Amino acid sequence: MMDINNAIESLDWSKEPKGLYEPIGYTLASGGKRIRPTLAMIASALFGGKEEEVLPAALALEVFHNFTLLHDDVMDRAEVRRGRPTVHVKWNDNTAILSGDQMLIEAYKLLSKVPADKLPQVLQWFNDMATGICEGQQYDVDFEQMKEVSIADYMKMIELKTSVLLAYALKIGGYIAGASPSQQEALYQFGLHIGLAFQIQDDILDVYGDPKTFGKAIGGDICCNKKTFILLTAFEKADAASKEELQKWLLVSDQNQEKIAAVTALYDRLGVRAAGEAAMEEHTALALAQLDTLPQNEATAQLRSLAERLATRKK
Amino acid sequence: MMDINNAIESLDWSKEPKGLYEPIGYTLASGGKRIRPTLAMIASALFGGKEEEVLPAALALEVFHNFTLLHDDVMDRAEVRRGRPTVHVKWNDNTAILSGDQMLIEAYKLLSKVPADKLPQVLQWFNDMATGICEGQQYDVDFEQMKEVSIADYMKMIELKTSVLLAYALKIGGYIAGASPSQQEALYQFGLHIGLAFQIQDDILDVYGDPKTFGKAIGGDICCNKKTFILLTAFEKADAASKEELQKWLLVSDQNQEKIAAVTALYDRLGVRAAGEAAMEEHTALALAQLDTLPQNEATAQLRSLAERLATRKK
Numbered sequence: 001m002m003d004i005n006n007a008i009e010s011l012d013w014s015k016e017p018k019g020l021y022e023p024i025g026y027t028l029a030s031g032g033k034r035i036r037p038t039l040a041m042i043a044s045a046l047f048g049g050k051e052e053e054v055l056p057a058a059l060a061l062e063v064f065h066n067f068t069l070l071h072d073d074v075m076d077r078a079e080v081r082r083g084r085p086t087v088h089v090k091w092n093d094n095t096a097i098l099s100g101d102q103m104l105i106e107a108y109k110l111l112s113k114v115p116a117d118k119l120p121q122v123l124q125w126f127n128d129m130a131t132g133i134c135e136g137q138q139y140d141v142d143f144e145q146m147k148e149v150s151i152a153d154y155m156k157m158i159e160l161k162t163s164v165l166l167a168y169a170l171k172i173g174g175y176i177a178g179a180s181p182s183q184q185e186a187l188y189q190f191g192l193h194i195g196l197a198f199q200i201q202d203d204i205l206d207v208y209g210d211p212k213t214f215g216k217a218i219g220g221d222i223c224c225n226k227k228t229f230i231l232l233t234a235f236e237k238a239d240a241a242s243k244e245e246l247q248k249w250l251l252v253s254d255q256n257q258e259k260i261a262a263v264t265a266l267y268d269r270l271g272v273r274a275a276g277e278a279a280m281e282e283h284t285a286l287a288l289a290q291l292d293t294l295p296q297n298e299a300t301a302q303l304r305s306l307a308e309r310l311a312t313r314k315k
Numbered sequence: 316m317m318d319i320n321n322a323i324e325s326l327d328w329s330k331e332p333k334g335l336y337e338p339i340g341y342t343l344a345s346g347g348k349r350i351r352p353t354l355a356m357i358a359s360a361l362f363g364g365k366e367e368e369v370l371p372a373a374l375a376l377e378v379f380h381n382f383t384l385l386h387d388d389v390m391d392r393a394e395v396r397r398g399r400p401t402v403h404v405k406w407n408d409n410t411a412i413l414s415g416d417q418m419l420i421e422a423y424k425l426l427s428k429v430p431a432d433k434l435p436q437v438l439q440w441f442n443d444m445a446t447g448i449c450e451g452q453q454y455d456v457d458f459e460q461m462k463e464v465s466i467a468d469y470m471k472m473i474e475l476k477t478s479v480l481l482a483y484a485l486k487i488g489g490y491i492a493g494a495s496p497s498q499q500e501a502l503y504q505f506g507l508h509i510g511l512a513f514q515i516q517d518d519i520l521d522v523y524g525d526p527k528t529f530g531k532a533i534g535g536d537i538c539c540n541k542k543t544f545i546l547l548t549a550f551e552k553a554d555a556a557s558k559e560e561l562q563k564w565l566l567v568s569d570q571n572q573e574k575i576a577a578v579t580a581l582y583d584r585l586g587v588r589a590a591g592e593a594a595m596e597e598h599t600a601l602a603l604a605q606l607d608t609l610p611q612n613e614a615t616a617q618l619r620s621l622a623e624r625l626a627t628r629k630k
Contacts, residue, residue, distance in 0.1 A: 017454055017457055019456065019457055020453040071413070075408075075409040075412060094456070097386055097412060098453060101386060101449055102446065102449040104416065104419055104420075105419075105445045108423060108438070108442050108445075109442045112435065112438045112439050116434075116435045119431075119435055119438070123426075123434070123438065124424075124427050127420055127423050127424045127427060130420045130423075131420055134335060134413060134417040134420065137413060138332040138413060139332055141334065141409070141413075142334055
């Protein structure tokens with residue numbers, strides 16, 4: 001399979017006005033796993049699709065994903081992304097807003113190169129995907145202000161915020177290569193479940209990851225009271241006394257190391273790690289089961305290996 | 316012709332999450348002249364197009380235009396738009412960014428309903444239009460920091476920032492209704508020139524408008540040293556002494572009434588009003604000349620009347 005990184009690097013951002021295009025090139029050059037375009041390419045390969053036919057959509061998905069990171073970083077006031085200053089820090093907020101807008105338009109420019117007979121359907125799905133991401137982001141913001149969030153609400157949020165982009169990447173890749181509607185649906189469900197498994201694993205690693213391999217500080221979600229699968233499960237499993245203790249720690253903001261240790265101990269007592277791992281493994285299994293309904297070839301093997309790697313990753 | 320306002324009002328924004336969609340409904344309900352969708356509808360009518368075939372593109376253009384206003388207001392820190400608090404004031408910056416992003420996606424959702432055989436071309440033009448607007452916005456920002464801006468650079472900027480949206484509204488409307496390539500180009504040029512005439516007239520009215528009818532305070536551009544057609548023409552026409560006087564006033568920021576009076580007197584001496592009116596009339600004439608190459612019917616008469624109204628407007 002062609003190197004998706006080369007294809008991304010060959011996009012030209014040396015255009016005028018520089019103030020608009022340089023931050024786009026900067027954002028796209030910062031690396032990342034390129035998981036979304038890779039999924040689209042694998043899904044296409046699974047049905048013997050031509051690489052040049054799926055590539056525009058694959059690139060559109062990656063540019064779109066990086067657009068969401070750019071605007072999210074402004075909204076979250078994040079200062080570092082992949083080890084480099086974020087666009088609003090290196091330039092300013094207005095540049096991040098406007099170059100982000102252009103990046104979203106650039107995604108649609110790439111998408112417009114999808115084979116004409118496939119374009120109406122792909123554009124519709126791409127729009128549904130993009131809408132899901134914005135809705136997921138809004139729910140995430142809303143949850144910060146809400147006292148009680150159910151695990152079901154949380155799963156719906158991460159489905160929108162993380163999973164639909166993976167799911168549509170696979171579905172669009174398969175569709176362009178000629179997958180049948182039921183095969184498209186299997187790809188979609190595979191993406192949905194690996195996305196959910198990925199996010200739950202992320203929530204587990206924030207508490208139980210090895211600081212040497214995780215790459216981020218452990219306990220970041222605990223410090224800022226982020227409503228993760230782990231915290232929400234703890235609330236669900238806790239008796240009145242444990243709930244009270246947890247609530248007490250949520251009000252603490254100036255003793256982070258002590259807070260992380262105490263909340264982790266509480267998590268240990270409640271057995272939320274096992275609950276998280278069970279949920280993660282359930283979604284991985286649901287994803288893998290979808291693959292059984294698809295043609296078995298090298299691409300299917302790649303998807304299987306990807307799902308298994310996600311489930312056992314340490315970072 | 317159908318009432319475009321009704322069509323805009325019938326778009327449903329009562330969806331969840333409310334934090335995402337309410338600001339979109341609020342923005343679209345704030346009125347405005349609906350000039351862009353109207354141009355698309357007239358261009359379609361000119362070629363006997365079916366209203367329901369052009370309507371999705373017409374609505375997409377209006378939603379897109381309002382998206383640009385929403386994000387521009389954040390970037391300009393504008394507090395009032397059409398007599399109401401802007402979204403970032405009524406809600407907050409993050410809401411304005413995220414709801415704006417969704418609004419841009421909503422424009423593409425509407426666009427996806429364009430007849431499938433016309434969609435690839437319309438999507439490409441829509442993307443070119445959207446890119447032009449972002450580039451124009453960036454040049455406008457760049458010009459604020461530049462010491463010297465030529466009138467040619469300024470015209471290029473307002474062409475991108477204002478005219479291409481009008482031009483593509485007409486071209487897309489005509490194309491969907493079956494206009495030939497040369498007719499599409501005539502519509503495009505008509506839109507380009509009425510846009511330029513409109514912006515130059517705006518620059519003139521800021522100095523010479525009647526405060527009773529203009530709706531905004533007179534001299535706003537003078538106070539903030541905005542590089543308008545009028546200011547750039549003044550620099551071009553000024554001798555060394557006048558140039559020095561003008562430079563001196565640009566450094567003044569605390570005596571606005573005195574500054575407006577002095578700069579206006581300088582403009583009077585240099586005859587920039589007449590130069591502005593000549594340029595405005597030239598672009599109006601160039602626009603009207605395009606209409607001669609098109610079928611002559613009620614729609615052509617509407618475009619003619621619109622161009623003439625723009626050239627003689629007082630607000």
